[in-house]
Amino acid sequence: MSGLAAEMTAKALKMGIPLSVQLDLTYRCNERCVHCYLDHHDHGEMTTTEIKDLLDQMAEAGVFYLTLSGGEILMRRDFFEILEHARARTFCVKLKTNGVLLREAEAERVRALGVESVQISVYSHRPEVHDAITKMPGSLRQSIEAARLLRRHGLHVVLSNVLMVHNVRDYHGVKALAAELGAQFLMDPTITPMMDGDRSILALNVDEAALREVFRNEEVAGNVEEFCAPPRSFDEEDLDMLPCSAGHTACYVSPYGDVYPCVQFPLPSGNVRRTKFADIWRDSPQLKEVRSITLGDMPTCSRCTHGKTCTRCPGLAFMEGNMRGPSHQDCEKSYARTGIACENLQAKKAARQPLPSGPLVQIQIWQPAPCTMPANAPDSHGVDAGLR
């Protein structure tokens, strides 16, 4: 994040403005990715009119960064009507898509509407791997073609590479592909639980050795020495700080109008079909609770030797049952980076108690996806351009 963007975020935080929102337009999708957390049936998506009204409300509330995601956004026939409305309300719009339905005409419209960036999921440079993950033959070719078209129209394209057991060796290839296309490369090494709380999908996460290798790869992690530096615990003065942007300057809205602190923090906080967006943002008891938590309120993490260097996600912690607790996946990541296991991880290993595979929390429909914060936000997970 540039100095100016950071300054604006700090100002928004002070003023209580939801600067950044991810709005999922649909959970329907034309791909069936093995790691996807979604129920792809339509359980009553917001109508075009409802979404336009929501966009008006969000503009009024001060939302600037708007990420439109899904499911597959182009599955909605009214997608361009929605996008047009969003741009008329002068949002800075980012799109997330698999690109399969994107052709010349769509690329031209996306460009003409002044979209800031388009993120396309690419799991591998090899069709046999990518298409096996999406369970859609030909999908890699179509996603790459979409990225090429968008680049030809001068758009900022991001290739997003989710790391899992199926594609653990392929991130070099995707990075090279991104370079060839003139696109940005972004890796997400975390598979998150399914929308109904089922954690069995976590088995797709790469093991600690593979994670360590990725974290020590300069091409992905940037400055490895800095990224994998020995852990540091919080100083006394850090304890008043906030864990991340979720519920502070950012939130997530599902296709059914449910509001959550973040796409990766499935704490139901209200529904825009019943309550005005601004009222939820200001008055929701759940968002207020999230906002009340400082680093000092987290009994384990505030005392952890990794506290200051950890990328702990409160949403993942919530999905483990305690939003003030540690996130096991981040304990693992801290270990992979530094080679030093935190006490929480040591205790878990000693107790030999694997995390239960059943639901730990009952949650409503939602879709975990990459962080809603603007890229390179100070509290984002990535240490360098390439890695979250």
Place this chain on the structure above:
Amino acid sequence: MTRPRYVARSTAIAARALGEETMVMSATNSMLFTLDEIASVIWESADGVTPLEQIVADKICTQYDVTLDVALQDAEALVKGLAEHGILLLSDEPLAFSGRSHKETP
């Protein structure tokens, strides 16, 4: 053009008021700008049909302790700078309305 008479917001921008300031991002290169209170007033009034001089006289000189000459000189420098980044359009003739203000109610 030495004296821009009409100014209009480009449609190739993202913009939002943040308190008295305005964040503006160019859609062509993602460059982010913040406009201070006075610049925000000009931005809000840049409808393509109100002459810059009138905007300055009506919206700046009535609110701030500044002469029209001085304020207009500053405003011209500001709009030329923003035009160089493609976020404002300048013309000697009235411009068709380019985009809706982010402060307008729907």
